[in-house]
Amino acid sequence: MKTMRLLCVLLMCCSLSMTSRAQDDLSNMFKDSTTGHQPVTGTFKSTRIIMGHSNETLKKHELDFRVAHRFGDAGGEFGGGKTAFGLDNSSDIRIAFEYGISDNLMVGISRAKGSGDLTQIFEGLAKYRILKQTTDDHMPFSLSVFGNVTVSSMTSSDDLTAASHFDEFTDRMTYVGQAIIARKFGNWLSLTLSPTYVHRNRVGYMDMNNMFALGGSGRIKLSKRLAFIAEYYVPFRDQTSKDYYKSLGVKFFNPLGAGLEIETGGHVFSVNFTNSTAILENQFIPETRSSWLQGQFRWGFNISRRFSLFGKKDWKK
Amino acid sequence: MRTYLLLFSLLAVAVFGCTNKEAAAPETGPVSGDCSTKQISSAYVYGLVQRTCTGCHSGSTAPLGADFNTLAKFRSFISNNEAVFRLRVTGPQADMPQGSGPLPQAVRDSISCWISNGMPE
Numbered sequence: 001m002k003t004m005r006l007l008c009v010l011l012m013c014c015s016l017s018m019t020s021r022a023q024d025d026l027s028n029m030f031k032d033s034t035t036g037h038q039p040v041t042g043t044f045k046s047t048r049i050i051m052g053h054s055n056e057t058l059k060k061h062e063l064d065f066r067v068a069h070r071f072g073d074a075g076g077e078f079g080g081g082k083t084a085f086g087l088d089n090s091s092d093i094r095i096a097f098e099y100g101i102s103d104n105l106m107v108g109i110s111r112a113k114g115s116g117d118l119t120q121i122f123e124g125l126a127k128y129r130i131l132k133q134t135t136d137d138h139m140p141f142s143l144s145v146f147g148n149v150t151v152s153s154m155t156s157s158d159d160l161t162a163a164s165h166f167d168e169f170t171d172r173m174t175y176v177g178q179a180i181i182a183r184k185f186g187n188w189l190s191l192t193l194s195p196t197y198v199h200r201n202r203v204g205y206m207d208m209n210n211m212f213a214l215g216g217s218g219r220i221k222l223s224k225r226l227a228f229i230a231e232y233y234v235p236f237r238d239q240t241s242k243d244y245y246k247s248l249g250v251k252f253f254n255p256l257g258a259g260l261e262i263e264t265g266g267h268v269f270s271v272n273f274t275n276s277t278a279i280l281e282n283q284f285i286p287e288t289r290s291s292w293l294q295g296q297f298r299w300g301f302n303i304s305r306r307f308s309l310f311g312k313k314d315w316k317k
Numbered sequence: 318m319r320t321y322l323l324l325f326s327l328l329a330v331a332v333f334g335c336t337n338k339e340a341a342a343p344e345t346g347p348v349s350g351d352c353s354t355k356q357i358s359s360a361y362v363y364g365l366v367q368r369t370c371t372g373c374h375s376g377s378t379a380p381l382g383a384d385f386n387t388l389a390k391f392r393s394f395i396s397n398n399e400a401v402f403r404l405r406v407t408g409p410q411a412d413m414p415q416g417s418g419p420l421p422q423a424v425r426d427s428i429s430c431w432i433s434n435g436m437p438e
Contacts, residue, residue, distance in 0.1 A: 072373070073415070078381075078415060083378070083380060089373050089380070091415075101323070102320060105320055105323075105324075107327075115416045115417065116416065116417050117417060124327075147328070149327075149334070154368075158364075159421055159423065160340070160341050161340050161342065161422075161424075162340060162424075165340065167338075170334050170335075170336050171336070171338060173334050175331055199335065201335065201336045201337070202338040202340065203338070203340065204340045205340045205341065205342045206339075206342075207339065207340075209337040209339065248409075248422070249410045249419065250412075250419065277415075278416075289416065289417075289418075
């Protein structure tokens with residue numbers, strides 16, 4: 001355990017030093033902005049795409065109130081007309097307040113119902129924008145890093161074999177670290193690639209504490225206020241774990257979402273369909289067990305309302 | 318500098334909370350016939366139901382009409398739909414609770430025995 005912590009601290013120091021260098025690059029980029037290195041704006045309209053994060057961060061002193069909801073299965077055995085195609089059930093709900101500390105750094109807190117081994121989840125998150133794409137391709141892509149920590153407040157299970165049996169507080173915690181590489185192509189297409197790492201302190205038998213995943217997403221602008229968005233994640237679960245869960249009749253599926261993004265002034269409203277039941281990366285990446293092909297997809301929405309705090313004044317003044 | 322300190326503090330909190338734990342392997346559970354020696358209480362089973370099922374299976378809009386709002390309704394549903402319940406909750410192909418199922422094998426075996434023993438108090 002000590003070795004792991006030492007390794008983590010070393011990695012942390014490395015990432016900070018890389019951040020410093022990247023920040024220097026960013027400063028240089030802005031220094032030259034008058035000579036043509038203009039940053040590309042609006043790669044995505046929101047800090048989220050469907051399930052995961054975009055490269056965008058909030059502006060300084062901006063407060064974002066977010067509500068996300070995922071309903072029950074639209075089709076399959078639990079969907080159809082008798083549940084109004086899933087509207088009678090909710091698989092996950094998340095309410096969040098996120099805040100821009102600077103134009104490049106945002107933090108947030110949220111509460112999610114949770115859908116998976118753990119429920120009743122509190123989340124703390126931070127996202128930092130390291131690089132901005134420029135219009136003249138001096139910097140060909142944007143790069144942001146995102147991380148969160150979640151804590152489940154659910155009652156510990158009596159069952160020692162369950163992931164939700166907590167011997168100590170840290171058993172309730174999970175983490176996500178993600179790099180979001182994005183590029184905007186012209187005015188109508190934006191793409192991202194998101195290498196992701198999920199760590200869960202306590203997992204079920206033969207599940208994985210540490211899991212890597214690769215996310216990809218895209219946004220196609222249809223009109224000034226409307227865009228088509230899609231997102232897909234490939235979690236890298238090892239074969240031994242897959243085989244064990246298969247023997248129990250459990251199969252994992254890759255999360256896939258598609259939807260429409262509508263911008264209305266200070267609101268960004270995303271209407272989407274996903275096979276994953278959970279909203280947080282900590283759950284939908286390692287624990288998606290529903291399949292589009294079996295009708296186990298659901299309607300969901302993300303609503304974002306932004307407020308500018310402190311007016312135009314800078315709080316340093 | 319303030320930004321870096323904040324980032325460093327957040328990372329430090331995250332890193333020092335890191336552990337790697339895996340739940341114990343589920344017991345195979347009692348095989349058919351062993352249930353007579355097991356004393357599984359309604360309180361135990363219905364406690365599980367309240368934690369894992371009633372989020373969806375409650376009220377008139379419960380899926381498949383499986384309203385587990387009370388122990389009596391839970392018992393009644395099993396009495397009338399034992400085969401479906403065993404298939405979806407305690408059997409080898411169980412997929413409940415939806416989205417996070419099946420329950421661990423030992424738990425499924427306990428519920429199965431409780432049913433086999435006539436759902437005793």
